[in-house]
Amino acid sequence: MSEEKIKHLEFIQNVITRMNTNSFQIKGWNITIVSAILAIFASTKNNYFLLSAIFPSIIFWFLDAYYLMQERKFRGLYNDVAGISDKPKEIKTFAMRPDLYTKNDDNKYSFWNVFWSTTIWKLYLLIIVLLTVFFIYLKFK
Secondary structure, three states: OOHHHHHHHHHHHHHHHHHHHHHHHHHHHHHHHHHHHHHHHHHHOOOHHHHHOHHHHHHHHHHHHHHHHHHHHHHHHHHHHHOOOOOOOOOOOOOOOHHHOOOOOOHHHOHHHHHOOHHHHHHHHHHHHHHHHHHHHHHOO
């Protein structure tokens, strides 16, 4: 493998690492914001703070799915540059073209496929369902 190709793979891997870090931080921000809103709920006993905690979870779910989708596209790019894909695309040296990877190529690049991926939906849906159930329980208690 040429030195240029190795450097290209390093560039792509750095982008993948950044996307992964962003996704991890988004999950942390979501939990922090929901916890802060729950702390406000605990001090005020206003049940509508429980519902207001759902909104950031939905926003962060979409944002997290976006970063995971970008990460998957760059992984596809990495695999093609490394020559380990089943049907590799022709990638010029040092080209960073995640736009070449669309939902038409493989469903794993689809936003909705990523949105409902196991690593994402379990966390966000669990938070949303727990907040909703807790709100309903307290509302009709």
